[in-house]
Amino acid sequence: MGLVWMIAAPVLTWFLVSGAIQNIDANGTKDINKPIPWAIIILVFTPIAAGLMIFGYYCFKGEYDRLPASSEEL
Amino acid sequence: MNDLQMKSGMGKIIFSSSLGTLIEWYDFYIFGMLAKTIAVQFFPEGNETAALLSTLAIFAAGFLVRPFGALVFGRLGDMIGRKYTFLLTLVLMGGSTFLIGLVPGYKAIGMAAPLLVLLLRLVQGLALGGEYGGAATYVAEHAPANRRGYYTSWIQTTATLGLFVALGVIMTVKSMMSEEAFNADWGGWRYPFWISILLVGVSIYIRLKMSESPLYTKLKSEGKTSTNPLKESFGKKANFKMVLLALFGAVMGQGVIWYTGQFYAQSFLENTVKIEFMQNREILLWGIGLATPFFLVFGTLSDKIGRKWIMLIGMLLGVILYRPIFNQFLKDANVKEWVKDGKNLKKLSSKDIQEADLSKKEDSVQVIYNLQNDYTYKGNKFIEKRRDTLVNKEIYKGKGWTSYIYPPLSDTSSSAGDPGWKFVPGTTSVFKADQKPVFSEVVLTPALKWKFIFLVWVMIVLVTMVYGPVAAFLVELFPTRIRYTSMSLPYHIGNGIFGGLVPFIATLLSATYTSDPLVGLWYPIGVAALCFVIGALYLSNKIDKQVND
Numbered sequence: 001m002g003l004v005w006m007i008a009a010p011v012l013t014w015f016l017v018s019g020a021i022q023n024i025d026a027n028g029t030k031d032i033n034k035p036i037p038w039a040i041i042i043l044v045f046t047p048i049a050a051g052l053m054i055f056g057y058y059c060f061k062g063e064y065d066r067l068p069a070s071s072e073e074l
Numbered sequence: 075m076n077d078l079q080m081k082s083g084m085g086k087i088i089f090s091s092s093l094g095t096l097i098e099w100y101d102f103y104i105f106g107m108l109a110k111t112i113a114v115q116f117f118p119e120g121n122e123t124a125a126l127l128s129t130l131a132i133f134a135a136g137f138l139v140r141p142f143g144a145l146v147f148g149r150l151g152d153m154i155g156r157k158y159t160f161l162l163t164l165v166l167m168g169g170s171t172f173l174i175g176l177v178p179g180y181k182a183i184g185m186a187a188p189l190l191v192l193l194l195r196l197v198q199g200l201a202l203g204g205e206y207g208g209a210a211t212y213v214a215e216h217a218p219a220n221r222r223g224y225y226t227s228w229i230q231t232t233a234t235l236g237l238f239v240a241l242g243v244i245m246t247v248k249s250m251m252s253e254e255a256f257n258a259d260w261g262g263w264r265y266p267f268w269i270s271i272l273l274v275g276v277s278i279y280i281r282l283k284m285s286e287s288p289l290y291t292k293l294k295s296e297g298k299t300s301t302n303p304l305k306e307s308f309g310k311k312a313n314f315k316m317v318l319l320a321l322f323g324a325v326m327g328q329g330v331i332w333y334t335g336q337f338y339a340q341s342f343l344e345n346t347v348k349i350e351f352m353q354n355r356e357i358l359l360w361g362i363g364l365a366t367p368f369f370l371v372f373g374t375l376s377d378k379i380g381r382k383w384i385m386l387i388g389m390l391l392g393v394i395l396y397r398p399i400f401n402q403f404l405k406d407a408n409v410k411e412w413v414k415d416g417k418n419l420k421k422l423s424s425k426d427i428q429e430a431d432l433s434k435k436e437d438s439v440q441v442i443y444n445l446q447n448d449y450t451y452k453g454n455k456f457i458e459k460r461r462d463t464l465v466n467k468e469i470y471k472g473k474g475w476t477s478y479i480y481p482p483l484s485d486t487s488s489s490a491g492d493p494g495w496k497f498v499p500g501t502t503s504v505f506k507a508d509q510k511p512v513f514s515e516v517v518l519t520p521a522l523k524w525k526f527i528f529l530v531w532v533m534i535v536l537v538t539m540v541y542g543p544v545a546a547f548l549v550e551l552f553p554t555r556i557r558y559t560s561m562s563l564p565y566h567i568g569n570g571i572f573g574g575l576v577p578f579i580a581t582l583l584s585a586t587y588t589s590d591p592l593v594g595l596w597y598p599i600g601v602a603a604l605c606f607v608i609g610a611l612y613l614s615n616k617i618d619k620q621v622n623d
Binding site: 001005008019022023032037040041043044045048051052054055058059063064067068 | 138141311312315316318319321322567571575578581582585586604608611612614
């Protein structure tokens with residue numbers, strides 16, 4: 001399943017970027033036509049997507065097969 | 075300490091923590107709820123810079139700044155202690171909220187107005203980012219191991235209760251004055267901001283009297299506090315992987331369920347189903363009021379059976395039930411179907427505004443006929459607005475040509491020669507056009523209103539399932555020395571970003587796939603489903619009894 005999360009991250013990022021390209025419109029009046037919300041969302045979402053990839057990598061490596069039993073293990 | 079003393083002590087701790095957190099949520103919500111009025115006062119239309127600042131205020135405060143606040147105040151809380159950090163967040167939130175209410179409008183001070191409001195809104199977001207982690211950590215570190223879920227669930231009620239109080243205060247102020255008085259430059263819309271300072275003052279007084287978390291005090295006395303909680307939280311793989319698991323396996327789904335069940339439901343009822351403003355708020359208030367006790371129910375239950383499956387089942391039920399529930403809203407208040415059913419439709423009143431465009435002086439003069447009809451359908455009420463261009467024709471009646479205005483073509487009850495025509499002297503033949511009617515201000519019958527309240531209640535109960543146990547869950551994942559930092563960031567990403575994105579992505583989906591009015595729900599459904607799968611596979615249901623490590 002780790003591979004699934006690793007692939008999902010760039011797919012979701014591409015979805016956002018393509019949404020931005022399709023919807024940004026200087027003549028539009030809605031929030032989805034404005035570049036600033038898209039810029040903020042993509043700026044914020046990109047590190048989250050990177051986090052999902054890292055999470056996927058950890059899953060793939062079996063890091064979550066056994067969770068820490070106490071804080072001494074962290 | 076005996077049981078009674080323990081309960082009394084915990085009561086004070088919960089009260090002092092929860093009150094401040096509730097007020098912070100209230101402060102944050104009133105800005106969003108009064109967004110339209112604030113936009114008129116501070117971000118006037120036609121001014122591009124002001125519009126830009128408005129967009130930044132709305133988006134940046136919710137998305138960008140909350141996680142940043144989590145980092146800043148989380149770090150502070152792990153270095154100097156919980157008490158003083160979340161006292162600071164309360165002062166910042168209360169102060170910025172009160173000051174928003176004092177900023178003069180754009181008409182008085184020009185561009186300084188939107189700039190000040192934006193800055194204060196960002197401070198609000200920053201403060202909120204620091205508040206929750208501190209309050210949840212503080213209560214959890216005082217609570218006995220077998221009651222941690224119950225005691226922290228009191229903190230969990232504050233976000234929803236803050237919404238409840240914000241709704242209640244705004245509705246109360248609105249009901250005390252006219253719409254004009256409420257929306258005036260120094261009108262009633264400022265009162266909820268000013269009221270905040272009183273609430274914050276009381277809360278600061280109470281929090282000053284609180285003692286520091288015993289676990290943190292012990293840690294500090296042993297010299298074991300972290301000198302760099304950010305590096306320890308996110309720079310060490312062992313802890314960072316738990317931060318990622320908390321986000322993708324729990325709070326990501328919790329955030330979208332939380333937002334959809336409350337804010338999206340309210341927005342959907344208002345903008346898609348077109349429920350009248352006050353009734354819409356009433357439905358939400360009842361739903362919230364009746365569901366809030368379930369935070370405590372599920373927090374307590376999580377102490378007995380574990381946190382994981384309560385949260386995940388809440389997400390799963392959201393995935394299954396959201397489309398049927400929202401579809402029911404559309405079906406039960408389908409005004410277009412009511413209008414088609416002419417038998418049960420009754421017109422209560424009609425008023426019109428007539429404008430004549432005399433600029434075209436040749437053979438045609440446009441007369442625009444604006445009409446508002448009030449209807450009732452089986453006890454439900456709604457308004458229909460239509461705009462027609464009337465046919466105007468000269469008719470020879472023996473004494474000369476006389477102009478008559480035909481009734482609008484959308485009004486099939488009248489025809490040429492009907493004495494109901496209106497006479498407009500000096501006009502000639504015109505074109506005719508027919509605009510689609512617009513329906514709004516739907517007021518449901520009591521029976522249907524309570525059905526809607528029940529459906530909203532169901533969605534908020536799902537909120538209590540995912541949110542009630544989450545504070546205890548997050549506290550138990552991380553060690554004391556970096557707890558405030560480690561739990562705050564995933565929480566505010568899950569709620570501020572994933573949850574906060576619900577309206578934007580819902581609008582994006584609705585604009586792209588116009589045939590399905592429920593298409594916006596696929597975002598929260600998709601995120602909750604993903605989180606359910608990740609949480610089911612990787613989370614542990616074991617309750618960590620020991621959090622003082």
